[in-house]
Each structure stands twice: as structure tokens, then as C-alpha cells.
Amino acid sequence: MPIYIWKGINSYGDKRKGEVEAPDQAAALAHVKRLRIKDPVIKEKPKDLFENIAFFQPKVTGKDIVVFTRQLSTMIDAGLPLVQSLEILAKQQDNSTFKKVLTEIRMDVETGTTFADSMRKHPKVFDNLFANMIEAGETGGILDTILSRLAVFMEKSMELKKKIKGAMTYPVICLGIALLILVVILVFVIPVFEDMFASMDSALPIPTQIVVSMSNFCKANFIWLVMGGFAIIYGIKKIYNTEIGRIKMDAMFLRAPIAGPLVRKVAVAKFTRTLGTMLQSGVPILDALQVVARTAGNKIIEAAVFRVADSIAEGRPIAEPLEESGVFPNMVVQMINVGESVGALDSMLAKIADFYDGEVDQAVENLTAMIEPLMMVVLGGMIGGLVVAMYLPIFSMAGNI
DSSP: OOEEEEEEEOTTSOEEEEEEEOSSHHHHHHHHHHTTOEEEEEEEOOOOTTTTOGGGSOOOOHHHHHHHHHHHHHHHHTTOOHHHHHHHHHHTOOOHHHHHHHHHHHHHHHTTOOHHHHHHTOTTTSOHHHHHHHHHHHHHTOHHHHHHHHHHHHHHHHHHHHHHHHHHHHHHHHHHHHHHHHHHIIIIIHHHHHHHHHTOOSOOOHHHHHHHHHHHHHHHTHHHHHHHHHHHHHHHHHHHHSHHHHHHHHHHHHHOTTTHHHHHHHHHHHHHHHHHHHHHTTOOHHHHHHHHHHTSSSHHHHHHHHHHHHHHHTTOOSHHHHHHHSOSOHHHHHHHHHHHHTTOHHHHHHHHHHHHHHHHHHHHHHHHHHHHHHHHHHHHHHHHHHHHHHHHHHHHHHHHO
16 A cells, blocks of 8 residues: 655644555545644655665564564454554564565455465565464464464574574684785785895795795786686585585585584574474474475485475384484484373473574584684684795895805
8 A cells, every 4th residue: 555644733733744554645634634633735655766676675684573473472462453463563663675564464364364374475574484383373273372482483593593603703704814814915015025035146945936926826817816716606606506516515514524513403403493393383293394394404404304204194203214314313313202202292392402502502612612723723824834934035045144
């Protein structure tokens, strides 16, 4: 619906202005008159030239969705109708993209579409996991409880992502600084020494010759080196976007000597947390496994979960195919087996997720503690080696004198 801008004078003689969403100008005028505005002036709000260009629109963040989920849960729990709650949340939304999505969902719900189906029309904002859990909440009449669980689940997922990003930020920044320093030294500093060494009659030491040759190569091929770097990054992304390439690289991540155990622990924590939350919300286990597999983020884990779903469909217990996959640790398999045996699989999965959240915290701390001295050694060795190579001829000349 179009948005109309109005201005006028209230009953106290004060100037007022605002916006109203209405099907036409007459409806907007009627709304303003109900606010007891005298002599209102109404006109349609000019459209944003970039509103249909996705690049210029703000993205809907995880924080936006968490806040919306918690607020909607509170409103539903307080007895407000779903349509009215969606209308209120859409009006107070600052993110224009999210506001548009919520408005469209509210209009779909008004016309008789289920809340879950209306969300499925916006897969970039609400994924399958969110929509399936909302569907379970609508079916069971516990939408407020499901929304609360979703908010908790998303907050824990965001916290897990934050930990991983935090662990990777330090080495990436250090590596970037190291490369920048290396380029500056090779392109700008080494040529100054090279001009000075040219006046010497004696041959340069081998380390100095290597560094000078590296400097000349970088200066002569600087553009090609930069383009080659971008080409390598682009090529890796293209390979990762292919089915076979994604499988090979995801398998490599799981087998990596340092980061591999962390990747596996993160995958187990995400799998157990997602599956446990969906089962607690009343989603059938086969449907839950299908969603969990697609949101695993790793093709090896995804394939293993799909095999688990196929095995359960054949009547086998969940623990057996998990053990056969070879992806999940034995402790996880045994705990799931116990949970399934006593009929408390959802609560057991939640306990495993809590345990592996702690394991991820410890793994991140260990990785950070190991990376810091390693990066210092690499940086010190690289810069120190260049400096020593440049000063070797000077030391030789001083020794000759």
C-alpha cells in the first residue's frame, strides 16, 4: 500500500506532521481526521528511486530477526492477534527492507495464508528452519512458545558465529599486515639499498641477491601479481560453488590439522542444537533432519545427515547411521542412543549442544593462544630476514675496512 505524508494543526493549535499507510488518499484523510487534525494537507510520499534495486537496500540482519521474534512472541503471549502484532512491528521497524517484508507477510496472513507459508515467500529473510518451526507452532497452538525458542536458538547460533569470526579475525589481520609490509619493503625500500649496493665492486651475498631479485620481480610484475591474487581468490570461490569442489574442500576443512577439530565441533554443536530445538517444537524427526541437513553448512555433514534420514525412514534408530557416517564423535552417538532409548532425544540433544558450545569456546581459546606466537614468529622471521639480508653487504664492507 502507498504511504501518505500529512501535516496539519491539532486541537491545541500545535503543528503536527506524520505518515500513514493507506489504500488511497481518501482512506488516509479519514485516518488523519480521526486524529483530530484540522485542515490536513495530504500527499503521497515520493518513491525511493533505488527501492527496486537490491544492492542499495539495507540487509536484514540476524539481530533484526531475533528482536522481531522476541517482540512477536511477547505480543502473541499477551493475547494480541497475529495480524495486529505484525502491523505494529512493521510500523516501528527502522530497516526499510524488513519493514516491506513484514508488511507483505501481514497482508498474506490477512488474506488467509498461513504464517509459515507467507514466510516461505521470503527465503532470504526466513529460512526453512524458521518456517518449519512456525508451522509446527501454528499447528500445535503454541506459536508464542515456538517464537521464544526460535529467539533463544538464533541468539546461540549468532554467538557461535561471533566466536568463530573472532578467532579468525586476529590471524587474518596479522597476515594482511605482514603482506602489506612485505610489499612496501620489496617495492620501495629494497630499491634504495640496491642503488647503494651498485656502487660496490664486491659481489653481493647470496641472501641479498635473492632479496634484490625478489624486489625486481615484484616491481616488474606488480600488476600481474595483484591480478593473479584476485584470480586465485575468484577461482577458489568458483570451485567452492561447484558440487564436487564444495565436497572436496569441506572434507579438507574437516581433516585440517589445526582448524579441523574446531570445524567438527562447530558442526556437531550446530547439528544438535538445531535438531533438538526442532524436535522440542514438535517438528517430525524426518522433516527436522531434512532441514538440518540443508542448513549444516558443510557438504560432508549434510550427506551424513541425509543418510541418517534415509535410515530412519527404513525403521532404523538414529544412533546407528550416525555412527556409520564416521563424522560424529563416539560420545555424541552414545548420548543420542541413550536419549532415544529413554524417549528424551530432544533434551539429550540440547545437553550435547551445551557441552559442545563449551568445547568450541575452549577450542577457540586454544587456537588463538597457538596462533599468536606463531604469527609473531612468522612476522619476525620474515621482516628480520629481509633486514639481515640487506645489511649483510654493509657488514661485509665494514669487516673489509
